[in-house]
Amino acid sequence: xxxxxxxxxQFGITTVYHFMMVPLTIGLGLVVATLQTVWHRTGxxxxxxxxxxxxxxxxxxxxxxxxxxxxxxxxxxxxxxxYSRFVGDVFGAPLAMEALVAFFLESVFLGLWxxxxxxxxxxxxxxxIWAAVIGSVFSAYFILAANSWMQHPVGVEMVDGRPVMNxxxxxxxxxxxxxxxxxxxxxxxxxAGAFLLGIAWFHLWKRREQGIDTVQPDGTVVVGxxxxxxxxxxDYRVWWGSLRxxxxxxxxxxxxxxxxxxxxxxLMIQQQPMKMAAAEAACHDGTGFSVLSVADLRxxxxxxxxxxxxxxxxxxxxxxxxxxxxxxxxxxxxTLIPQYQEQYGTHLPDDPIYGERAGMEIDYLPVMEVTYxxxxxxxxxxxxxxxxxxxxxxxxxxxxxxLSRPLMRLAVFGILAPFGANAAGWIFTExxxxxxxxxxxxxxxxxxxxxxxxxxxxxxxxxxxEVLFSLIVLSLVYAVLMVVEVILLTRYVxxxxxxxxxxxxxxxxxxxxxPEGPGGPSGDGARHADDVLAFAY
Amino acid sequence: MDFLPAxxxxxxxxxxxxxxxxxxFDLGVGMLMKGWARNESQRRVMLxxxxxxxxxxxxxxxxxxxAMFAAFPxxxxxxxxxxxxxxxxxxxxxxxxxxxxxxxxxxxxARARTAWDWCMAGGSAVAAFSIGLMLAxxxxxxxxxxxxDRVGGPFAWLSWEGIAGGLAAVGFALAMGWAYLGLKTEGSxxxxxxxxxxxxxxxxxxxxxxxxxxxxxxxPDALPWVLLAAALFAGMVAWRAARIRREGWAFTALAGxxxxxxxxxxxxxxxxxLPSTIDPSHHLTAFNASSSDYTLTVMSWVAVVMVPIVxxxxxxxxxxxxRRLHERHIPESHVVTPV
Numbered sequence: 101x102x103x104x105x106x107x108x109x110q111f112g113i114t115t116v117y118h119f120m121m122v123p124l125t126i127g128l129g130l131v132v133a134t135l136q137t138v139w140h141r142t143g144x145x146x147x148x149x150x151x152x153x154x155x156x157x158x159x160x161x162x163x164x165x166x167x168x169x170x171x172x173x174x175x176x177x178x179x180x181x182x183y184s185r186f187v188g189d190v191f192g193a194p195l196a197m198e199a200l201v202a203f204f205l206e207s208v209f210l211g212l213w214x215x216x217x218x219x220x221x222x223x224x225x226x227x228x229i230w231a232a233v234i235g236s237v238f239s240a241y242f243i244l245a246a247n248s249w250m251q252h253p254v255g256v257e258m259v260d261g262r263p264v265m266n267x268x269x270x271x272x273x274x275x276x277x278x279x280x281x282x283x284x285x286x287x288x289x290x291x292a293g294a295f296l297l298g299i300a301w302f303h304l305w306k307r308r309e310q311g312i313d314t315v316q317p318d319g320t321v322v323v324g325x326x327x328x329x330x331x332x333x334x335d336y337r338v339w340w341g342s343l344r345x346x347x348x349x350x351x352x353x354x355x356x357x358x359x360x361x362x363x364x365x366x367l368m369i370q371q372q373p374m375k376m377a378a379a380e381a382a383c384h385d386g387t388g389f390s391v392l393s394v395a396d397l398r399x400x401x402x403x404x405x406x407x408x409x410x411x412x413x414x415x416x417x418x419x420x421x422x423x424x425x426x427x428x429x430x431x432x433x434x435t436l437i438p439q440y441q442e443q444y445g446t447h448l449p450d451d452p453i454y455g456e457r458a459g460m461e462i463d464y465l466p467v468m469e470v471t472y473x474x475x476x477x478x479x480x481x482x483x484x485x486x487x488x489x490x491x492x493x494x495x496x497x498x499x500x501x502x503l504s505r506p507l508m509r510l511a512v513f514g515i516l517a518p519f520g521a522n523a524a525g526w527i528f529t530e531x532x533x534x535x536x537x538x539x540x541x542x543x544x545x546x547x548x549x550x551x552x553x554x555x556x557x558x559x560x561x562x563x564x565x566e567v568l569f570s571l572i573v574l575s576l577v578y579a580v581l582m583v584v585e586v587i588l589l590t591r592y593v594x595x596x597x598x599x600x601x602x603x604x605x606x607x608x609x610x611x612x613x614x615p616e617g618p619g620g621p622s623g624d625g626a627r628h629a630d631d632v633l634a635f636a637y
Numbered sequence: 638m639d640f641l642p643a644x645x646x647x648x649x650x651x652x653x654x655x656x657x658x659x660x661x662f663d664l665g666v667g668m669l670m671k672g673w674a675r676n677e678s679q680r681r682v683m684l685x686x687x688x689x690x691x692x693x694x695x696x697x698x699x700x701x702x703x704a705m706f707a708a709f710p711x712x713x714x715x716x717x718x719x720x721x722x723x724x725x726x727x728x729x730x731x732x733x734x735x736x737x738x739x740x741x742x743x744x745x746x747a748r749a750r751t752a753w754d755w756c757m758a759g760g761s762a763v764a765a766f767s768i769g770l771m772l773a774x775x776x777x778x779x780x781x782x783x784x785x786d787r788v789g790g791p792f793a794w795l796s797w798e799g800i801a802g803g804l805a806a807v808g809f810a811l812a813m814g815w816a817y818l819g820l821k822t823e824g825s826x827x828x829x830x831x832x833x834x835x836x837x838x839x840x841x842x843x844x845x846x847x848x849x850x851x852x853x854x855x856x857p858d859a860l861p862w863v864l865l866a867a868a869l870f871a872g873m874v875a876w877r878a879a880r881i882r883r884e885g886w887a888f889t890a891l892a893g894x895x896x897x898x899x900x901x902x903x904x905x906x907x908x909x910x911l912p913s914t915i916d917p918s919h920h921l922t923a924f925n926a927s928s929s930d931y932t933l934t935v936m937s938w939v940a941v942v943m944v945p946i947v948x949x950x951x952x953x954x955x956x957x958x959x960r961r962l963h964e965r966h967i968p969e970s971h972v973v974t975p976v
Contacts, residue, residue: 163735174728185785204700208954264932559786561787562787563791565791577729631965636967
């Protein structure tokens with residue numbers, strides 16, 4: 101077993117997993133903060149309920165992001181110590197800034213928000229959620245600054261064979277980062293949009309199924325109530341509002357990812373032409389965007405470039421993506437490999453750092469099955485989610501959802517589409533830069549000498565057994581926790597608004613529980629009723 | 638030229654001390670969720686004393702590690718890779734601790750709650766032990782080659798000093814946990830805190846003292862001994878304060894004891910940040926493991942601006958939640974049912 105391969109699997113699994121939680125944290129955090137602001141401004145009950153309900157789901161997800169985030173920071177040193185030594189002068193800075201500027205803000209103010217509902221003046225409590233959400237967005241900025249530096253190193257000079265930072269401003273305004281960051285934020289927004297849409301659809305459907313809301317023959321929606329505050333007219337407005345917000349947010353998120361993704365492609369063609377070619381499985385130069393290419397099944401392995409057959413392509417589209425016109429050729433793999441070999445060598449150096457790989461021939465071609473399909477899954481899932489959101493707006497234009505169970509299921513499972521798009525996009529961009537962990541910046545100003553092969557990055561002193569152990573235990577714990585999180589989210593979704601707002605139905609239950617309620621020892625109850633925390637674990 | 642690495646060495650020592658003190662009481666309370674609490678209302682009171690603040694406290698760890706990466710990449714790389722297995726356990730423990738805090742109250746059955754309690758208590762204990770072990774190993778060393786890579790297999794870091802450091806962190810976290818409960822609760826946890834601290838506080842601090850002495854013995858200077866004496870004195874003050882029920886003083890003096898003890902240890906090893914036990918020429922020092930002056934200057938500005946801001950708003954949050962908690966403050970647990 102090779103520690104390098106195991107460490108790469110571990111980084112991939114832990115990062116993709118972590119990034120299931122992150123976009124929902126960022127996207128839903130922005131939604132919850134906005135909802136609370138609207139409630140603060142208008143004082144309308146439905147926005148309070150929306151804040152509390154979506155806020156509860158936000159927290160169930162947030163903690164998983166926190167828990168799995170520490171793994172990310174530690175494993176650079178644990179499994180990739182040679183990488184950490186090589187890039188530490190420039191790469192550690194954004195990580196430390198992320199902790200100092202973003203994580204403290206996020207964590208401290210979120211604690212204040214969770215426990216501060218009755219304790220703080222409304223305005224300060226509202227500022228707390230905004231501070232926490234801004235912290236999340238800052239953290240995305242700093243970690244993407246670090247990632248963008250790996251994709252496109254800037255702001256450094258080589259000193260004694262190591263990149264040494266000479267311009268922090270260049271690192272924090274890397275042009276790769278400036279498109280990478282909005283792309284990621286819009287991706288997070290589209291996750292939140294589909295999340296709102298699917299869950300609100302479920303509850304509107306449930307209200308119809310329970311006979312609370314009815315639709316007249318002419319299509320007019322008659323909003324009903326069960327008498328319980330869990331299912332009154334305001335409850336309808338919660339879900340109706342969430343559905344419309346969610347659909348629009350999903351559409352905005354997709355349009356944002358499309359425009360920023362286009363900008364990314366134009367940088368990619370300059371900075372990482374091989375990744376662009378691998379995204380297209382394009383062996384030869386051309387202008388067409390491949391809709392479907394297959395490997396020639398007659399040949400064994402089908403990894404060689406010549407085995408790939410384009411089945412259907414749109415002429416000019418690739419050229420538009422990369423160059424904004426329809427006629428400029430985009431270089432293919434066969435053109436690029438000799439260029440890479442000339443610039444960066446044909447064989448890995450005979451350096452002990454490469455272990456058994458020292459002196460081996462370098463394969464400049466990423467795994468094309470992954471890059472090609474990753475790119476397409478990202479676009480397809482993202483586009484389908486936006487299309488579905490637009491359709492949902494039209495289908496629900498009269499005021500509620502159809503009484504169709506399959507359609508409801510589709511809306512709920514549609515939540516997964518933007519998650520899939522996010523994961524596929526990351527897998528594409530990270531695997532598309534192989535065999536480099538730090539991709540050479542082609543800018544011929546001396547900075548083009550800064551690069552690192554992934555094969556050189558792994559910890560030399562760590563055995564395969566150690567990495568395998570951590571890969572197995574982390575994967576097992578992650579799998580169990582994923583099940584737990586989904587069960588909890590499902591339970592809280594099915595609980596409706598009272599799941600995030602127990603006070604909503606507390607009076608209804610009190611009739612059964614007797615007048616003492618939560619006050620504890622009788623007699624003390626009434627006197628200390630105001631002392632009871634608004635929220636407690 | 639040598640000022641910046643020294644400054645960052647001090648800053649990282651401060652960050653680790655801050656982590657040990659602040660998350661120390663979270664970890665202590667976490668261990669006591671199983672180690673002491675006997676019923677649901679005690680557990681909920683305890684959990685909610687750390688509820689608003691534990692996550693911010695954990696960020697001290699992330700910041701300490703991030704600052705090591707930024708300021709001393711060679712130190713960060715050698716230490717984290719060398720301690721691969723203990724740090725894997727640290728990560729698992731911190732994951733379980735974090736998730737159990739949030740999910741415990743959302744479980745429907747007593748059995749599930751008990752499982753989360755074990756996650757929290759076990760996670761807190763393992764995290765405290767392995768982080769203490771890591772800090773001990775970075776002061777007493779492990780076998781490193783010229784590149785800073787560990788030699789001698791996955792357990793080459795194992796040493797008596799490391800185990801003493803692990804026990805030191807567990808003991809100190811327990812003492813801090815009790816002191817925090819004494820300060821933040823009314824009723825049975827407060828009474829138990831008084832009982833345990835006034836009887837056993839020296840026992841909790843014994844492994845810390847052992848670690849401090851082990852490190853101080855390895856060097857000729859007097860100052861680490863002076864600081865160690867100060868730590869001992871602060872520990873005595875904490876003990877006395879606990880006995881006469883001055884909980885604020887007990888908590889503060891315990892924190893001061895850790896600060897003085899950590900200062901003694903870090904000063905005793907300076908400028909070595911991670912010694913090699915096979916060849917002194919392989920020692921990592923604050924000067925050969927550090928980033929460039931430019932990076933350190935940039936990070937210094939960030940730290941000089943941000944650390945006071947972080948301290949200010951963290952203090953504000955502690956002030957908001959300054960009130961003691963009693964069972965009567967805890968709302969009935971909320972059972973979520975489908976609408």
